[in-house]
Amino acid sequence: EVQLVESGGGLIQPGGSLRLSCAASGLTVSSSYISWVRQAPGQGLEWVSVHYSGGSAYYADSVKGRFTISTDNSKNTLYLQMNSLRPEDTAVYYCARNRNGYSLFDYWGQGTLVTVSS
Amino acid sequence: DIQMTQSPSSLSASVGDRVTITCQASQDIRNFLNWYQQKPGKAPKLLIYDASNLETGVPSRFSGSGSATDFTFTISSLQPEDIATYYCQQYDNLPPTFGPGTKVDIK
Numbered sequence: 581e582v583q584l585v586e587s588g589g590g591l592i593q594p595g596g597s598l599r600l601s602c603a604a605s606g607l608t609v610s611s612s613y614i615s616w617v618r619q620a621p622g623q624g625l626e627w628v629s630v631h632y633s634g635g636s637a638y639y640a641d642s643v644k645g646r647f648t649i650s651t652d653n654s655k656n657t658l659y660l661q662m663n664s665l666r667p668e669d670t671a672v673y674y675c676a677r678n679r680n681g682y683s684l685f686d687y688w689g690q691g692t693l694v695t696v697s698s
Numbered sequence: 699d700i701q702m703t704q705s706p707s708s709l710s711a712s713v714g715d716r717v718t719i720t721c722q723a724s725q726d727i728r729n730f731l732n733w734y735q736q737k738p739g740k741a742p743k744l745l746i747y748d749a750s751n752l753e754t755g756v757p758s759r760f761s762g763s764g765s766a767t768d769f770t771f772t773i774s775s776l777q778p779e780d781i782a783t784y785y786c787q788q789y790d791n792l793p794p795t796f797g798p799g800t801k802v803d804i805k
Contacts, residue, residue: 615794617742625734625742625785625796640793674741683789684732686753688741 582606582687584675589692596665600692602658602675610653613678615685616660618671626671630678631658665696700724700788704797710805717773719800721786726766730790733762733771737782746771778804
């Protein structure tokens with residue numbers, strides 16, 4: 581059974597940095613496609629980025645140049661490094677598996693809340 | 699980016715009613731359309747993929763149809779546990795994009 585567990589959220593000032601973690605079981609992060617999807621309070625879902633097996637990544641324009649995906653294969657964990665945070669980045673961040681490499685999200689974590697505020 | 703719209707934005711129906719939600723894409727997305735259910739405080743759950751395929755374990759009262767730009771999601775007989783917000787999502791093109799959601803509650 582696939583399980584994804586996010587952590588690392590919290591309150592951060594504008595301009596600050598935060599690193600989110602997505603610990604996986606039931607799949608191998610290095611050979612999987614896994615996305616980050618966020619949801620601002622009371623709002624809809626917004627796709628943020630995807631990690632491709634092989635190590636490359638793709639980002640939404642709203643976070644390109646500020647957010648970076650990385651992995652620790654020994655911990656089977658995916659990270660989202662978020663720099664130059666803005667108030668509009670405030671959201672619950674979910675990691676989700678891309679089934680068969682497509683943006684069809686079949687397993688989701690429980691989410692972690694990031695609040696960007698002074 | 700492909701824009702997704704949904705209607706209605708919210709609806710109220712009685713237990714046992716048939717509920718229909720529509721989703722429209724700003725361009726042809728073939729059948730690369732998924733439907734998710736999200737209950738308050740929870741992660742989204744995949745219900746329907748590729749426009750009309752029921753995800754394993756999802757009750758058969760849920761169904762989807764459509765292709766190209768126009769899609770429909772149906773709950774054949776609304777149950778109390780179906781109270782949630784429902785989102786469509788396209789994955790024909792990157793970035794994947796979601797509709798704004800339809801909030802369903804019980805009358």
